[in-house]
Amino acid sequence: MTTLMHAALGLLPPGSEAVVHASPAGLPYFDPGVDPDDAPAAVQAWRAPVAAADAVLIASPEYAHGMPGVLKNALEWLVGSGELAGKPVALLTASPYPTGGDRARAWLTETLTVMSAALVPEASLGVGMVRSRLGPDGALTDPATAEALRGAWAAVERAVQATADR
Numbered sequence: 001m002t003t004l005m006h007a008a009l010g011l012l013p014p015g016s017e018a019v020v021h022a023s024p025a026g027l028p029y030f031d032p033g034v035d036p037d038d039a040p041a042a043v044q045a046w047r048a049p050v051a052a053a054d055a056v057l058i059a060s061p062e063y064a065h066g067m068p069g070v071l072k073n074a075l076e077w078l079v080g081s082g083e084l085a086g087k088p089v090a091l092l093t094a095s096p097y098p099t100g101g102d103r104a105r106a107w108l109t110e111t112l113t114v115m116s117a118a119l120v121p122e123a124s125l126g127v128g129m130v131r132s133r134l135g136p137d138g139a140l141t142d143p144a145t146a147e148a149l150r151g152a153w154a155a156v157e158r159a160v161q162a163t164a165d166r
């Protein structure tokens with residue numbers, strides 16, 4: 001998944017920039033009893049770049065017919081503090097199977113809808129048979145996937161501009 005995400009970032013439109021956030025694997029288990037303002041330092045460090053971003057790309061493999069638990073945990077830490085509320089969010093899921101991670105994308109869509117994220121449907125992509133679309137060096141080798149990713153970035157840019165115009 002990381003390789004696909006980096007390939008997608010290589011297709012960003014000129015003038016756009018992205019910051020890759022470290023893995024949320026070091027976050028403590030979510031505790032709904034913790035006041036958002038009193039969250040542990042690791043959680044605050046997780047929230048800060050999300051809050052500062054104009055838009056967010058969530059890239060996830062499909063695992064056991066859903067998103068990995070570490071990602072769900074990370075998203076739960078954002079619920080009460082609201083960093084994703086109203087923010088354009090793009091989804092990129094992948095699977096070694098033809099489905100492209102559709103179940104993970106469905107779980108993410110449900111979770112992010114509850115969080116009031118501004119999901120960008122045109123930037124919600126699933127990449128099936130992902131290994132066959134990447135070369136040994138991690139470069140994207142499938143022109144149709146590259147075109148879909150460019151279209152997703154354009155949709156994110158439009159959503160960011162629409163948010164800024166409000």
